[in-house]
Amino acid sequence: MTAPFVVAHLYRRRMNIYGDTGNVTALCRRLEWRGVAVRVVSIDEGDRFEFEEADIVVAGGGEDSSQLAIADDLVSRSEAVHRAVRAGVVFLTVCGTYQLFGRRFVTTDGSEIPGIAVFAADTIGGGRRMIGNVVVDSPWGSLVGFENHSGRTRLDPGQASLGRVRRGFGNDDTSGFEGAVVGNCFGTYLHGSVLPKNPGFADELIRRALRRRTGTDPDLAPLDDAVEERAAAVAASRP
Amino acid sequence: MLRTRAAVAVARLARFASRVMGRGGTALPGLVALRIDPSVIETLAASLPEGVIVVTGTNGKTTTSKMIATMLTGSGRTVLANRTGSNLARGVAAALVGAVRGGRVAADIAVFEIDEAAVRQLGPRLHPRVIVVTNLARDQLDRYGELETTARHVAAAVAASGIAVLAADDPIVARLGEGRGEGAVWFGGEPAIRAAMPHDRALYGHVEPRFGGRLDALLREATPQGDGQVVRVDIGSREVAVRLQVPGVYNAYNAAAALLAVAQLGIDPVAAAVHLADMPAAFGRGQIVPYRDRRVRVVLVKNPAGFNQAIALLRAEAEPCPVLVAINDHHADGRDVSWLWDSAVETLADTPHRFGAGGIRAADMALRFKYAGIQAWVEPDERRALDRLVDDAPSGATVYLIPTYTALLSYLEILLPGKRPEEVWS
Numbered sequence: 001m002t003a004p005f006v007v008a009h010l011y012r013r014r015m016n017i018y019g020d021t022g023n024v025t026a027l028c029r030r031l032e033w034r035g036v037a038v039r040v041v042s043i044d045e046g047d048r049f050e051f052e053e054a055d056i057v058v059a060g061g062g063e064d065s066s067q068l069a070i071a072d073d074l075v076s077r078s079e080a081v082h083r084a085v086r087a088g089v090v091f092l093t094v095c096g097t098y099q100l101f102g103r104r105f106v107t108t109d110g111s112e113i114p115g116i117a118v119f120a121a122d123t124i125g126g127g128r129r130m131i132g133n134v135v136v137d138s139p140w141g142s143l144v145g146f147e148n149h150s151g152r153t154r155l156d157p158g159q160a161s162l163g164r165v166r167r168g169f170g171n172d173d174t175s176g177f178e179g180a181v182v183g184n185c186f187g188t189y190l191h192g193s194v195l196p197k198n199p200g201f202a203d204e205l206i207r208r209a210l211r212r213r214t215g216t217d218p219d220l221a222p223l224d225d226a227v228e229e230r231a232a233a234v235a236a237s238r239p
Numbered sequence: 240m241l242r243t244r245a246a247v248a249v250a251r252l253a254r255f256a257s258r259v260m261g262r263g264g265t266a267l268p269g270l271v272a273l274r275i276d277p278s279v280i281e282t283l284a285a286s287l288p289e290g291v292i293v294v295t296g297t298n299g300k301t302t303t304s305k306m307i308a309t310m311l312t313g314s315g316r317t318v319l320a321n322r323t324g325s326n327l328a329r330g331v332a333a334a335l336v337g338a339v340r341g342g343r344v345a346a347d348i349a350v351f352e353i354d355e356a357a358v359r360q361l362g363p364r365l366h367p368r369v370i371v372v373t374n375l376a377r378d379q380l381d382r383y384g385e386l387e388t389t390a391r392h393v394a395a396a397v398a399a400s401g402i403a404v405l406a407a408d409d410p411i412v413a414r415l416g417e418g419r420g421e422g423a424v425w426f427g428g429e430p431a432i433r434a435a436m437p438h439d440r441a442l443y444g445h446v447e448p449r450f451g452g453r454l455d456a457l458l459r460e461a462t463p464q465g466d467g468q469v470v471r472v473d474i475g476s477r478e479v480a481v482r483l484q485v486p487g488v489y490n491a492y493n494a495a496a497a498l499l500a501v502a503q504l505g506i507d508p509v510a511a512a513v514h515l516a517d518m519p520a521a522f523g524r525g526q527i528v529p530y531r532d533r534r535v536r537v538v539l540v541k542n543p544a545g546f547n548q549a550i551a552l553l554r555a556e557a558e559p560c561p562v563l564v565a566i567n568d569h570h571a572d573g574r575d576v577s578w579l580w581d582s583a584v585e586t587l588a589d590t591p592h593r594f595g596a597g598g599i600r601a602a603d604m605a606l607r608f609k610y611a612g613i614q615a616w617v618e619p620d621e622r623r624a625l626d627r628l629v630d631d632a633p634s635g636a637t638v639y640l641i642p643t644y645t646a647l648l649s650y651l652e653i654l655l656p657g658k659r660p661e662e663v664w665s
Contacts, residue, residue: 018380019577022610029610063385131381132574146575148381191577196606227609230617231602235576238568238599 004037005209008054011062011070012042015097018148020060022193023092026202027056034221045073051084055209061095061149061191064107071113074100078116085118088212090205091185094194098179098187099123099151108150119180119187120156121171127152134168134190135236136178141200142166143178144232145190153189155180162188167236184208197232199225243283246276250336269329272336280328283335284365289316289348291365292500293400295358295393296373296412298545299493300326301521302485303373304352306497311348313514314506319346326354328361348504353396355389356382362396369503370400371496375411376439376544377581379573386411404500406492407454408433410440410447424503426456426472426495428488435461435488435551439544439581456499461491463555466527466536470494474508481512485525486555489548523647525552527637528654533629534637535654539647540564541573543581549641550583554590561631562639563624565597565646566604572643576603584611592639593631597624598646621649 009024028038043049051057062070074081074097081101085091091101099105102121105113115123129150136143143163152172155161161171162179170178170189179188186205188194195202203220210218250272257267272279284291294304308320321334331351338344353361355375362370375390383389390411397403397415406412407427416423427433427450440447460471467484470491479498483490494515498508520526523539540546553562568574584607587594594615596604601619608615618624625640632638642650651658 016581017377017385018575019580022577022580025580025610063387065385065387146381146577148575191575193577193580196580196610197603227602227606231600231606234600234602238574 004039005031006039006041006054006056008041008043008049008051008057010043010057010059011045011097013044014066014070015062016060017062017066017096018191019193020058020094020191023058023060023094023195026193026195026199027058027206030199030202030206030223033223045070051077051080051089052087054084054089055213056090056092056205057084059091059093059097061097067096067100067105067113071100074116075114081116081118085183085185088184088208090209090212091118092195092205093185093187094191095147095149095189098189099153101185101187102153102180105151118182118185120159121153121180123151123153125151130169130173130189132168133235133238134170134178135166136163136168136170136190137166138163138201140204141198142236143188143190143194143198143201144235145188145192145194145197146235147189148191149189153180162186184212192235197228197235199223199228242276243279244342246272246279247336247339249275250333254333254337266325266329266333268336269325269331269333272332273329280332280335280361281364283339283344284349286344287319287346287349289504290368290401291349291351292369292371293351293353293358293362293365293367293396294371294373294500295353295355295396296371296406297355297376297378297389297542298548299373299489299496300352302490302524303371303493303497304350305521306494306515306518307371307500308350309518310497310501310506310511310514311350311504314501314511316347317345319344319349321351326352327357331361331365356392358396359392363399367396367400369402369404369500370397371404371500372397372406372412372415373493373496374406374409374438374544376409376542377578378542379575379578381575382570382573390414402503404496404503405450406496407450407452408436409438410449411438413448413450416450424455424499425450425452426458426492426499427454428458428492428495432458432461432488432491436492436548439547456495456502458491458495461488472498472508474498474502477507477509479508479512481515483515484518485520487525487548487552490525522651523642530625530654531629532634533632534635535625535629535640536637537640537642537647537650537654539644540641541644543578546578546582550587553587553592553639556590556592556637556639558637559591559593560637560639561595561628562592562641563595563597563628564604565621565624565640565642565650566600567598567643567646567649568600569645572645576600579603579607584608584613588612595624595628597621598643621646622653625650625653
């Protein structure tokens with residue numbers, strides 16, 4: 001591999017409320033530990049960027065006001081994001097950006113923030129805030145994180161979820177689903193940060209990104225994840 | 240007034256009972272008083288001849304309050320303070336009720352540290368003569384909600400106050416002074432000092448305006464010396480120089496805020512500052528506690544901004560020190576530990592220190608260290624962790640304990656056994 005692996009941090013300034021930087025850190029370290037050079041690119045409102053130049057795009061959560069502030073910019077990138085998703089670029093969207101990767105977010109006061117409809121989902125704000133540690137059964141093992149959202153995300157029939165909630169609220173506290181997946185684009189409510197404590201999921205993102213680059217299944221060297229697994233086990237045991 | 244008298248009497252009975260039963264709880268008398276007389280706070284606070292000073296903000300409340308109370312006491316006043324770390328309505332009520340002698344509050348003035356969410360309700364009830372806002376940064380999201388919400392809470396309290404002492408270098412606090420004119424006075428640092436304490440939003444590339452007008456208190460110098468530092472602050476035409484027993488640029492800011500606050504009462508800050516030299520750190524706020532022939536420096540952390548300040552302290556420490564970061568996740572700590580990833584732990588990798596991870600979420604802290612390129616030992620048990628920490632240092636050496644709130648209380652029981660919280664908080 002010649003050119004460095006590119007991790008693009010979308011809306012680092014505004015959509016980064018609680019530890020979502022840890023996802024970028026986790027990807028970088030796990031690539032570097034395997035001898036892969038990484039470059040991190042920060043993309044904020046107005047910055048020009050072709051998503052297909054990225055290997056993985058990471059975006060986090062934000063306050064309602066931040067969501068409003070980036071909404072127009074995201075809509076202006078809608079075409080580019082869809083193109084990149086079709087091309088197999090890996091996306092990880094957490095909380096606030098996950099909501100805006102759906103069709104719309106209707107806030108508590110009834111105003112509507114348009115999303116870019118990568119996911120066939122709508123999010124309605126209001127009601128009891130869903131806060132706490134969460135455990136999700138996913139195809140990449142159980143995922144452990146912390147959720148904190150008032151928006152309830154409803155997936156259309158046929159829209160794949162990231163997994164089933166074993167503990168916690170997930171998308172909407174009723175369906176039992178957590179997150180959404182379209183191709184290599186992932187959405188989730190899990191903070192924590194999600195990737196450091198879920199190394200299998202982090203490696204799945206890396207594996208998909210490398211596969212897109214090389215066209216073959218990458219041979220990811222195994223890492224000692226004892227510290228990661230211990231942290232995940234403790235988090236899963238907490239109220 | 241009859242209601243208030245009844246509230247005071249029953250609350251004091253409750254306090255007596257809870258002490259006899261050996262419970263250190265300081266909330267009960269306040270809760271009882273508020274139940275009997277919901278306006279007990281307003282009534283008693285209004286009887287203070289020199290009024291009330293309120294200190295709020297994300298970090299630095301306890302130390303700034305203690306500095307103000309120390310200077311006011313030194314200038315001959317009888318000062319009432321909620322020193323027991325109870326900074327909600329019940330803590331304020333308990334302090335007021337506990338100070339009643341012969342039907343009135345036996346104090347000239349009160350200094351209350353108030354939680355930045357509780358201040359929305361308490362500000363209008365206390366009508367502070369002076370309110371100090373130390374800073375506003377991201378805090379435990381699961382407890383406080385969004386920063387914008389906290390800013391609105393504090394704005395409501397500022398609106399109910401006489402003079403607001405505001406942090407000019409903090410873009411969120413700077414907004415609170417808009418339109419207040421003479422009703423706001425400002426403290427801030429010279430550019431070099433400002434650079435040493437970036438606001439946590441600046442760490443994420445936000446470029447937001449600080450207060451651009453003339454500063455009423457200018458922090459010119461914060462030079463480490465011994466366990467503390469030498470701080471110089473210009474207040475109007477007065478040049479204040481003081482040696483603090485607490486380290487860290489953030490504590491120099493706290494001193495500037497405290498000096499500016501007492502100056503609002505017509506007290507000469509140069510004379511008042513003398514009393515700061517004798518002020519030991521509040522527990523957990525840089526305090527040094529002897530333990531097994533070592534010096535344990537305890538620095539409470541609660542949020543990314545506070546953690547970054549602790550990290551700056553460690554980076555300034557030239558001697559290799561053992562460091563224990565103890566993270567709990569009870570409600571008072573914030574159940575979400577995501578904030579560990581927002582702190583610049585990476586910048587500790589090139590220090591000579593050795594690190595351990597403790598607390599209920601020791602494993603999370605160890606993971607954070609790992610991804611920062613630091614190998615740390617892990618020990619959730621407090622006593623074993625403390626022993627491991629000091630075993631790693633020679634006799635007489637300094638070690639660092641960096642706990643979250645409830646971890647601080649647990650370690651306190653080991654470090655200072657048999658002491659009630661109220662004996663060590665002040």
